[in-house]
Amino acid sequence: MSIDIDPLREADGITVTDHIENTQFEVYTDRPVEPRRRPESDHYFPVDASVAIETGSIEIPRVAVVETRAGDGTLLTHGDCYTMPDGTYHVGINPAPTKLYLTFDAGFSVSTTDRTTRIDLDAPGTVGLGFRSLHQTPAGTITTPTDPESLMDAVSLLGSALQTTSPERSFPTLRGHPPLIEPGDEFRVPERVEPVDSGVRIVVPPEYRYLYPVVSLAYYFAADVVPGDDPRMEGDGWTYPLEPGFEARTAQVLRQSFHMDCLARTEGFYRVDLHERETTDLDLDWGRLYDLPLAERLGEYLDVPFADVEPELPQWTLTTDVRPDPGNVEMLPFVAGELSIVRSPETVTPVEDDGGAGVGFLGGPDRSSARATRREVPAGGGLGDDEFVRGGASAAATRGADASAERGAVAAQTDFVRPEPVDTVEHAWVGDGVPLDANKATLDAYHRRLVTEEVEQSRISVLVVCNDAQMREEGKVANLYGLRDMVQFDIEVRHSLTREEMRDVLASDVDFLHYIGHVDDRGMQCADCYLDLTDEDLEIKVSAFLLNACQSYQQGEALVHRGSRGGIVTLSDVANSPATKLGRIIARLMNSGFNLRTALHVAKRELITGHQYIVVGDGGTTVCQSRSGIAVVFGISEQGTESYNLSADFYPNGNHGVGSLSWLSLPVTEDNHYVPTQLTVEDVPAKELTDLLDLELLPVFYSDELVWSDNLELC
Incomplete structure (x- = not known):
């Protein structure tokens, strides 16, 4: 059991401890209570733990919205101040550290103060309380040898995080984060990671190139992954081949089944008018499909030819390339948790081997910064006579101390790779090399996603550092932050920082750092000298960043390695004018709640120069939530x-x-x-x-x- 419920000692009520999320909160009552276990089925929504108490009121120490449903689940009302007559009710309180549901037979009233939310029953009675972990933190870590057959047993447990096997698991709050995986000599599973018997099997040859592309399927279907010669999916009485075109077929299964789950779930808890349900031209009994066990439902989904569904499918969000290497096994739970389409390329095209087409700006035979930058400036926006770039390529074109023509676009040890194009909005890369036009995902950044620390302040801190006077036009970017009524920003702009001042900045608790200046193989230019993040023993607390400077990849990678979650960096010299424009676009998108990958995707729609930038670390990093959440x-x-x-x-x-x-x-x-x-x-x-x-x-x-x-x- 991941959730413990105990009576309070110094007040009337209960304390709720979620061992997965490491959270604890109190629920107050109007009298002492002794919680007694009740079936989880008492509640309309899935719960991890259920108790009953005798009370006349329920109060939680936070402002929340109370959603009320009738005994049959019909939504009646929601809000923070209302009354309801006698009846049987299912009540949800959101937000709370866990999902919190009540069920009782009585009239009641809802009231809030600036700190609490309270439900008062018309007459004291039995109240059932149900709790479900938000499960954004893994329940534990599976230790496994990294040979493919042993790893199959670990991947088969990714679906243990699912809160339900119904179509409602297409809601993100009912999926949960998969358990982590780490290499070890023996196979060990923590107590709280329990397998789900979904009846689905995935059969693939015991090779990384076949195993990695099915991790999202294994997670979403809680499937057992077993070795076999012919790649296929199996359920009771049906088989679906995953050949020919193995990776494409796995992507089709994920997209088609997820889409059809979203349609079928309208027969369940949320009977909403769904546009995709109305426009999908399939003669299916969605009510019957909703009631089927997962494996049987999936079999009927896959009986529908993909070509019949494809025109209705949205563009999927993320494709992740995971190189078929045992060193990448720890990334699999994060990739699966994002429901990413997964490819596992055995070979990849080095940039140097493609004849130089389109890659001159990455350090081809001609490294002239003027020529390199012109390739990436939109028509009509070429370099003027006084234009300059943000790095050290030539003394004539670059502003900065001791700029040297010997300094190339990228350090020699950096290997650029060109992944195959994707059909999704976003693209991530797991493996060696610096990918063009893809997020360089790293394990340390993904682990930082899981770190939950107490929030000491509600304001979001943004620091703009402009270390070159000629770039102060972009320094006005600070005016683009803090425009939203719902979020409070602390904005600071600093100019011409010294090396020691820059060290202090990087060690400060800044939510988003926007650096404007010069970078080359000596590091980030400061007022007195350079600060090389790859060599220095630095404390890094900056959460996310944009290093809007030439050749900033390695400095950004060092930030992620030493403590940041993720950021946007450049792969080449960038001209000042388009770099300024892109910096302003990224600033406003981050201010509007976009994550790093999506922000860069939108910026690329506006500026061709956006292709000189990539995301490093966790591309899902945000600095705030948009007002609508999406x-x-x-x-x-x-x-x-x-x-x-x-x-x-x-x-x-x-x-x-x-x-x-x-x-x-x-x-x-x-x-x-x-x-x-x-x-x-x-x-x-x-x-x-x-x-x-x-x-x-x-x-x-x-x-x-x-x-x-x-x-x-x-x-």
């Missing part, structure tokens, strides 16, 4: 007199992961959509669109040009 990009085009066509791209982000529900606050569209999605609405009146844009600070591509909702004036 990262959204609008596209607007004029349709006619005072009407517009609108497209909206919804990206998974933070706690609102793949499978979350989303909708647009427009009178003409009331359907829900599941994330990720792109929805389009035609002929939106200007007034309605203006009201929508006023709700949140959002990036908008207006007639294919990136603007911001707070600066967009519609005709």
Whole structure:
């Protein structure tokens, strides 16, 4: 049992301890109580632990929203101040350190103060309390030898994190984080990691190149992974081949089954009007499919040809390339937890071996900074006579102490690789080499995602460091942070820091560092000399960063290695003007709640120079949550007199992961959509669109040009 429930000693109520998340909180009552175990089935939603107590009130020490459902699960109301007549109710309180559900037979009232939320029953009675771990932290670590057959046993336990095998596991809050995996001499499983008998088997040859691509399937279907010659999936009475085109077939299974689970779950706890349910042209009995066991349901899903479903599928968010190397086994739970499409390329194209096409800026035969940078500047935006780049390539083109023509674009030991293109929004790379156009994912950064520390302040700290006077135009980027009403930012701008001052900055608890200046193989330029993060013994507490300088990959990689979660870096020399523009775009996107990977994806839509940048570390890193919780990009085009066509791209982000529900606050569209999605609405009146844009600070591509909702004036 991951959750313990005990009576309070110095007050009336209970204390709830979640051993997975290492959280503890108190629930207060109006009298002493002795919790007694009750079946988890007493509650409408899945729970990990259930007790009953006798009380006249329930109070938690935080402000929350109380959601009330009838005995059959029908949603009746939600809010923080209301009354309900006599009846049988299922009540949810959110947020709380665990999911918290109540069930009782009585009328009641809900009230809140600035610190508490309270439910008072009309008459004291029995109240059932159910708790479910939010399970964003792994339940434990599986130790395993790293040969493929032993590793199959570990991968077979990734699905132990699922809170349910129903279609509702397509909601991110019902999946949980898979247990971690680490190499060891013997196979050992911690007590809290318990297998789920889903009835699904995945049969693959015992080779890394076959095992790695099925880790997301093993997790999502709680499947047993076993060795065999012919790659396939099996259930009771059915077999689905994973050849020919093994990696493509695994991706199809994930996308198709997840999509169909999102449709089937509308027959369960959340009977919402789902747009994808209405537009998917399949003659299926979704109610019957919802009630089937997981393996049987999956078999019927896969009876539907992929070609019949593909036109309805959204663009998937993430593809991760994991090189077939035993050294990458510890990354598998993180990759699976993101429901990433996984490929395991045995070979990869070194950049030096592709004839030099398109890679001159990465240190090809001609390393002239002027020529290198012009390749990446959009048409009409080439270097002027007084343009300069942000690194040390030649004295004529570069500002900085002792710039030397001998310094190439990238240190010689850096090996660039060109992964195969992907069809997803985001792309991550696990393995040796620096990938072009992909997130260089690292294990230490992913582990920092799991570190939960007490938040000492609610304000988000952003530090802009400008270490070159000629780049102070971008220093105005600080004005682009802190514009949102819902989040408080502490903004600081500092200029021309010395080496010691820069060391102090990196050791400070800064949520986001935006560095503007020069970088070369000596390190980050400071007012007095250079600070080389790869050589120095530094304390790093900066959470996320943008190193908007030439050739900043190695310095950014060092930041991640020593303590940061992730950041955006450059692979080449970058011209100052487009670098300034990109820096401002990234600043506003991070301020609007985007994660690093999605922010760079959006920036690349606006600037071709964005392809000189990649993400290092955990590409899912955010510095704040968007007001709506989900990262959204609008596209607007004029349709006619005072009407517009609108497209909206919804990206998974933070706690609102793949499978979350989303909708647009427009009178003409009331359907829900599941994330990720792109929805389009035609002929939106200007007034309605203006009201929508006023709700949140959002990036908008207006007639294919990136603007911001707070600066967009519609005709």
